[in-house]
Amino acid sequence: MRDIIIIGGGPAGVSAALTARNRGKRVTIISNGAEQSNLWKAALIENYPGLPNISGEALLRALRGQLAAAGIETVTGRALNALDMRGSFSVSVGPDYYDARALILAVGITQQSGYPGEQEFLGRGVSYCATCDGMLFRGKKVAVVGLNAEAAAEAAFLRSIGCEVTFFDRQRAKAYEIKGADTVTELLADGVPYPVSGVFILRSTIAPGSFLQGLALENGHLVTDAVMKTALDGVYAAGDCTGKPYQIAKAVGQGNTAALAACEYLDKV
Ligand SMILES: Cc1cc2nc3c(=O)[nH]c(=O)nc-3n(C[C@H](O)[C@H](O)[C@H](O)COP(=O)(O)OP(=O)(O)OC[C@H]3O[C@@H](n4cnc5c(N)ncnc54)[C@H](O)[C@@H]3O)c2cc1C
Numbered sequence: 001m002r003d004i005i006i007i008g009g010g011p012a013g014v015s016a017a018l019t020a021r022n023r024g025k026r027v028t029i030i031s032n033g034a035e036q037s038n039l040w041k042a043a044l045i046e047n048y049p050g051l052p053n054i055s056g057e058a059l060l061r062a063l064r065g066q067l068a069a070a071g072i073e074t075v076t077g078r079a080l081n082a083l084d085m086r087g088s089f090s091v092s093v094g095p096d097y098y099d100a101r102a103l104i105l106a107v108g109i110t111q112q113s114g115y116p117g118e119q120e121f122l123g124r125g126v127s128y129c130a131t132c133d134g135m136l137f138r139g140k141k142v143a144v145v146g147l148n149a150e151a152a153a154e155a156a157f158l159r160s161i162g163c164e165v166t167f168f169d170r171q172r173a174k175a176y177e178i179k180g181a182d183t184v185t186e187l188l189a190d191g192v193p194y195p196v197s198g199v200f201i202l203r204s205t206i207a208p209g210s211f212l213q214g215l216a217l218e219n220g221h222l223v224t225d226a227v228m229k230t231a232l233d234g235v236y237a238a239g240d241c242t243g244k245p246y247q248i249a250k251a252v253g254q255g256n257t258a259a260l261a262a263c264e265y266l267d268k269v
Contacts (some may be wrong), residue, residue, distance in 0.1 A: 002026045004259070005100035007211075010037050011248045012239025013106035014063040015255030016262075017072050020104075023172060024262040028073040028100065030264070034060040036149065036204045038108055038119050038240075046086075048248050068071065078148070078204060080129050082212040087269075088174045094131050097200070101269070102262045103212075105222060105230070105237040106255060109246065112203040116199065117178030119210065125184025125198050130154035133198075139163045142198035143187045145176055151202040158200070159183055166194055175217055178210075208241060219243070228258035234269075236262050 004020050006013045009031025017029045034040060034057075042056030051059065067074055076095040082103060091098045100171040118126055125134040127201070134157060141164045144155040155167045168176075173189035178199050180186065187194045208215055208222050214233040221243035228236045236258035239251035 002028050002073075002098070002100040004102045004262055005030060005098055005257060006096060006104040006106055007031070007082075008106035008108060008239070008241075009034065009064065009067070009074070009090070010039055010108050010239060010251060011063065012069055012108075012241075012258075013223075014161035015252040016104045016238055016256060017255075018070060019256045019259035020263060021070050022257070023071055025263055025266065026077060028098060028150060029052070029067060030075045030079045030203050031089065031099065032078055033076055033149075034064055037058065045248065046053070049181065061217035065067060078128075078150075078206070078215065079097060079204060079211070081210070084212065084214065087234075089234065092129075094129060097134075097165055102234045102266055103210060103236070104228075104249070104255075104258050106237065106239045106258075107205055107208065107211075107213075107242045110241065112205050114207065114210075115176040116200070117180070117184075118256040121178050121184050121199075122210065125180060125196075126178060127156060127198060127200050128210075130158050130200050130202070133200075134161050135157050135164060135268055136191075137198040140164065140197040141166070141195060142200060143168060143189075143194055143200065144200045145187075146202050148202050148204040154200065154202055163198075166196070179183045198199070208237075225260035228254055229261055229265075235261075236267060240249065 003025040006029045022025045039056040080092045083090045143166045146169045177188040222237040238254035238258040240246045
């Protein structure tokens with residue numbers, strides 16, 4: 001079992017990973033590819049101390065390189081959810097599970113609200129992972145709302161196992177609503193009804209409220225105390241996911257604080 005799993009490989013997550021590793025902890029960082037980070041889009045960063053006029057891409061490459069140089073285990077992929085196992089946490093990435101005694105959430109800004117019906121039907125026809133849940137819909141009509149780079153491949157996977165797939169991307173529709181009774185029966189896409197048994201919503205991030213039960217949120221941000229502890233024992237958060245200002249320097253500082261607090265927690269329990 002690892003000591004700490006960190007979700008998110010931006011400035012906050014990398015800072016947390018380096019600090020925890022320095023303190024001798026067994027750390028794994030789970031993150032989407034660097035190019036899916038918001039920071040990747042920043043053409044020029046002028047206010048990060050010590051690295052004047054660096055692009056977001058160059059900074060991210062440096063951060064990820066530092067992880068590799070420190071020998072920190074990195075899993076590239078989207079963490080789907082975490083289960084609180086009372087004393088440890090189990091994080092799923094596609095069909096794989098990773099266990100740790102503490103978690104640090106450094107997921108950046110995520111879409112909080114979701115589409116109407118998304119939360120209501122999550123697990124009852126709404127899924128965030130085609131490879132995990134696809135077999136449940138074999139021979140049935142499903143919709144894929146493809147908002148990340150892997151969506152087309154996941155739709156192809158669903159077709160390969162016998163699902164009848166209607167694929168939506170940002171060009172095809174903007175507004176979605178999921179309808180049903182006990183389970184999903186219909187997707188409304190820009191008001192047009194599609195009868196389906198399943199809706200796969202494939203974003204590169206997962207809203208923290210759906211990711212792990214029991215976290216406190218305020219205006220869509222994770223609530224933490226001064227040492228970045230969330231409402232759950234053993235779970236810490238850092239960076240943009242904890243609220244404004246959305247700034248690299250703040251993310252790095254909070255990642256450091258969260259890691260030190262997580263190490264202290266682990267040394268006590
Ligand atoms: C265009 C632009 C310009 C900017 N310019 C500046 C600037 O000049 N100065 C400044 O200080 N700040 C700037 N920012 C803000 C800065 O990028 C953020 O404040 C900073 O990146 C936050 O770091 P973070 O680690 O909290 O989150 P992020 O950098 O967003 O990193 C979060 C990472 O977690 C990943 N992730 C999320 N959910 C999951 C999941 N479920 N599973 C796996 N991985 C997941 C994301 O894909 C991402 O890689 C800019 C932002 C943008 C978009």
